[in-house]
Structure formats: structure tokens, C-alpha cells
Amino acid sequence: MFGRHKTTLPTADEALPGRAESPFPLADRHVVLDAPVRTDAVPEGHEVAIFGLGCFWGAEEVYWQLPGVWSTSVGYAGGVTPNPSYDEVCSGRTGHTEAIRIVFDPSVVPYADLVKKFFEVHDPTQGMRQGNDVGTQYRSAIYFTTPEQEETARELTEVYGAELKRRRLGEITTEVKPAPTYYYAEDPHQQYLAKNPYGYRCHANTGVKFPGGA
Numbered sequence: 001m002f003g004r005h006k007t008t009l010p011t012a013d014e015a016l017p018g019r020a021e022s023p024f025p026l027a028d029r030h031v032v033l034d035a036p037v038r039t040d041a042v043p044e045g046h047e048v049a050i051f052g053l054g055c056f057w058g059a060e061e062v063y064w065q066l067p068g069v070w071s072t073s074v075g076y077a078g079g080v081t082p083n084p085s086y087d088e089v090c091s092g093r094t095g096h097t098e099a100i101r102i103v104f105d106p107s108v109v110p111y112a113d114l115v116k117k118f119f120e121v122h123d124p125t126q127g128m129r130q131g132n133d134v135g136t137q138y139r140s141a142i143y144f145t146t147p148e149q150e151e152t153a154r155e156l157t158e159v160y161g162a163e164l165k166r167r168r169l170g171e172i173t174t175e176v177k178p179a180p181t182y183y184y185a186e187d188p189h190q191q192y193l194a195k196n197p198y199g200y201r202c203h204a205n206t207g208v209k210f211p212g213g214a
Contacts (some may be wrong), residue, residue: 006092006135007128015080016093022083024186031191032064035071038184039103046070046105049114049149050077050179052097052141053122054130057192058203059100062121064191068108073101074192075184078141078175083183089137097139101182112152118142119160121203125170131202140174143182150176163208 026037042048053059056074064072076084079095089096102114122130122140130138142157144150153176161172184190193199 008092009095009136010080010093012080014093015095016084016088016091018081018088018094019083022183024085024184026184026187026190030064030071030073032194033069033071035103037071037073037190039071039073039101042103043070045107046103047111047149048145048179049102049104049111050099050141050143050145050182051102051114051118052078052099052139052143053118053124053203054098054138054140055133055200055202056098056100056185056189057199058201059098059122060191061193061201062117062203063100063102063114064194066104066109066114066117068105069102070105071103072191073184074189075099075101075182076137077143077180077182078139078177079180082181086186086189090135092136094137096137096183097141098137098185099141099143099182111149112156115142115153115156119156120205120209124160124172124174125164127173133202140172142174142176143179144176145179150178160208167208169208 076096077099078097081094084094124140142153
């Protein structure tokens, strides 16, 4: 039932059981930003944004380069299985998407700019895939953490969706939901492309910009 390229979300009964606590230790410091990787304590005046936009290696790299981003991490969100492993997520039996968690200073980089970047570096019309990467773990998602983020995310999704429709490029399949529990991925996946500069990348500007903006 669960093939290599699972494209249907599992039910709670079908999902893997996971574990009560994560057995995966993390490095203390971000190898690019020299901030904590585990950022449960957010600095005053900062916010958290969580996105799913395909393979999390390249997605994290996109965001750690932005001014105003204090820390980034990669993990799993939106599914059922607690504290999953990478292999479990890739099996399609957790319901999680590969996600990135961004701690940012909105006085330097507004949340709207993070959402615009989200739409412009991946294809949000592909459902349970991103390019050649196929499976539920590659679906597009915005998980908002404040009411203000929700308002911005839904407004920009509508604006960007209208632009895609105008260009006949497809319907947005991005899920916009309250932030679920976020599980940190194993340490080798954190800042993967800083550790492996020639590793796999699949994110680039799509060429579809917001009307009147960059």
C-alpha cells in the first residue's frame, strides 16, 4: 500500500507510531548564523515562521541568506507521527512535510517578505511533489504562528494565486494552517548545504513575481 512515492496522506491508524522523545541530538550552534539551532526560546522582538516548500536542504539555504533572519532549522511538521526520523517521513507513513523553521526580526525582514520569497522559489501548484521529488513530504505549506501571520499568508496566497491563474500556470495547492508541532530533523540535515556545498538544490526564482513587487 505504501509505495516509495506515497502521494496520499495516511490516516492516524495508518501512520507510524513514532516515539515519545527525539533520540536525535542536535549541534548547539547554527554553522552559518552562529545562533542556536534549537530555538524554543525566541529573542524578544522576534517571530517564528514555518514553511514547507519541497526538499528542506535548499529551502533552509534560501532563508538563512536573508537579512533579519536570526536562525533557521529543518524539521518535520503537519503530520501524525511524533518525533519521526527522516527515513520514516520519506516512507510517506507519517503525514509530515519537510519543513523549515525561521526565527526572524520583523523590523528588518517583514513576514510578508518571507511569504513572497516562499512563493517565488518553489512551484506551489504541484500537490504532493516538488519537481522530481514526489511524495507527501514535499507538499507546499504555510504554517502561521500568529493571527497577523495568518492574515498576511492568506492575503498573499490569494494575490499570488490570481497571478498564477492569469498566466495559466495552475492552481495553488499550498496548505495554509495554524502551526502544528514542529519536530527537529536529525543533525546531518541541519544546514546541510553549508556542510555539503555541492549537495542537491532544487530552489530558484520561478520568475513569477508579485504584481508591482519583487
